[in-house]
Amino acid sequence: MTHIAITHQPLDAAVLMQTLMAPQYGGIDIFIGTVRQMTGEIETTAIDYSAYVPMAVKEMQKLAAPYLAQGFEVTMVHRIGHLELGDLAVFIGVAAPHRAEAFAACRDLIDRLKQTVPIWKKEYDTDKIRFGGLED
Known part of the structure; x- marks a missing residue:
């Protein structure tokens, strides 16, 4: 049950993980990206994500x-809109026969x-607003 989406809704990691569960898979790896407070010396307060949704999903x-x-299961969901510190921004999960x-x-x-x-992303920092892609 491959699940690939861009959404404005908050991401629920437990629900998304269930899309990867099946008896043929012995390894499931998950990456969850959150809005972090510090990037080096820069303090972030929030991020606005936007996307060209049809092209992003494609x-x-x-x-x-x-x-x-290869017979793996893949779940990839990215949230767009206004996200606060600690909010889940991206969930990527892969289920495969083996962990490696x-x-x-x-x-x-x-x-x-x-x-x-x-x-x-439009990143709100304590000293300014920065614009960019997903480079970090």
């Missing part, structure tokens, strides 16, 4: 396709999502 599906073709495959696929998916999926 690109996420393209990223997941090779893993789905799940770890490698999950890391690859988050790294490639940040590089290629059209999602942008």
Whole structure:
């Protein structure tokens, strides 16, 4: 039950994890990205995420396709809108027959999502507002 989405709704990690549960998988790896307070010396107070949703979903599906073709299960959901400190921004989960495959696929998916999926952030810091992609 592959689940790929961009949503305004808060992410529920427990519910999303259930999309990965099946008896054929021995390894499940999950990455959860949250809004952090500090990036080096910069203090963040909130982030607004936006996306070109049709293209973002299409690109996420393209990223997941090779893993789905190998029989893995993939869940990728990114939240958009206004997020406060500690809010879940992204959930990526991979279920595979073995843990090493799940770890490698999950890391690859988050790294490639940040590089290629059209999602942008407007970061509110204590001293200014910064704009950017998903580079961190």
